[in-house]
Amino acid sequence: MMRSLFSGVSGLRTHQLRMDVIADNIANVNTVGFKRSTVTFKDVFYQTLRGGSAGGTGTGGTNPQQIGLGVTLNSIDVVHTQGAAASTGNGTDLMIQGDGFFRVSANPEDSNTPVYYTRAGAFHFDNNGDLVTADGLYVIGYDANVDTTTGKVTPGTNEKKINVPATSQSYSIDKTGVVRYVDSNGATQVAGVITISKFNNPAGLEKLGQNLYMKTSSAGTENTGTPEDSSKGLANTSIIPSALEMSNVDLAQEFTDMIITERGFQANARTITVSDQMLQELVNLKR
Known part of the structure; x- marks a missing residue:
């Protein structure tokens, strides 16, 4: 299977988690003493196709060739700023x-x-x-x-x-x-x-x-x-x-984060769709 499928799935999962946190922030916009949370991502790991090498006599150095395999949750942090x-x-x-x-x-x-x-x-x-x-x-x-x-x-x-x-x-x-x-x-x-x-x-x-x-x-x-x-x-x-x-939730910030998260989710879903289309073309080579 194509690596892009698994990368796309990891992107969907992490954006779903971020959306869950945003939804909780918005739900508690009027909760006394509530502190909003933020989500950060990190890349998972890489498959190395070719390692890097130093330059020598008559040849230059080469950079490593790596393919990333998706994204995962880095942290969910509580922001303890003063509420109104x-x-x-x-x-x-x-x-x-x-x-x-x-x-x-x-x-x-x-x-x-x-x-x-x-x-x-x-x-x-x-x-x-x-x-x-x-x-x-x-x-x-x-x-x-x-x-x-x-x-x-x-x-x-x-x-x-x-x-x-x-x-x-x-x-x-x-x-x-x-x-x-x-x-x-x-x-x-x-x-x-x-x-x-x-x-x-x-x-x-x-x-x-x-x-x-x-x-x-x-x-x-x-x-x-x-x-x-x-x-x-x-x-x-x-x-x-x-x-x-009062809660320190800023609705303008939360709705902006919601839009970014939604577009990120859509982009990862599109990655899965296009990867599926490429696999379909491969299967259809033999009719």
Whole structure:
């Protein structure tokens, strides 16, 4: 069979994969905290018909003669650029400005419970007053030490749930992640400080669905702290309350990529068609 048939098939497969990624990006154009993905290709390998040789006395050098055998998937990369801010007016909706991820868990006080990461800050207080995600995972915070003289809040090191009692009169969340509430006696209390994790390679995180990521070895070192904590590399990271980060999908870019992908698919399909016609001519040599 002709090599072009197999090259054409590999081209169809890879363009189908790229189209799948583009379709997922477009489907999540309005998903809170979603990060778009991109696809790159690479050539597979080559059949060498003749190797290269160096020039000698009376003869010049020759270049190798090789025929490529198609294309395959090189990478699917997640692009972690900042999404647009959407004001919601809901005090428990939080947006991260800068790098980093919210940390959530089924049990923040148990170190053996897996920790997940998300950019989607659509949180709410449940019936117990705990700050949770839409799927019921607890937002992980640190305990806090309050200077009674200055009122300055210093994050502790113990991880905990962020709890605001149902009897409280009001609550507030500032840009440094400090959650305060006014108790039934009118005194201001600190419920905790929201934690943020930053990775050397956020594209190395594994997507789990439900706006969650899981840490992998390729994500690199995890630095966990609170917003604006310079010692953890979070000096330029802050929280915007009453806002959500929208998807970073650019529809103009996605539709352009869709057109390019469609034409690439058509061209590879045409390669298969023409190769089939050449084989048909070969078969028809003997009638």
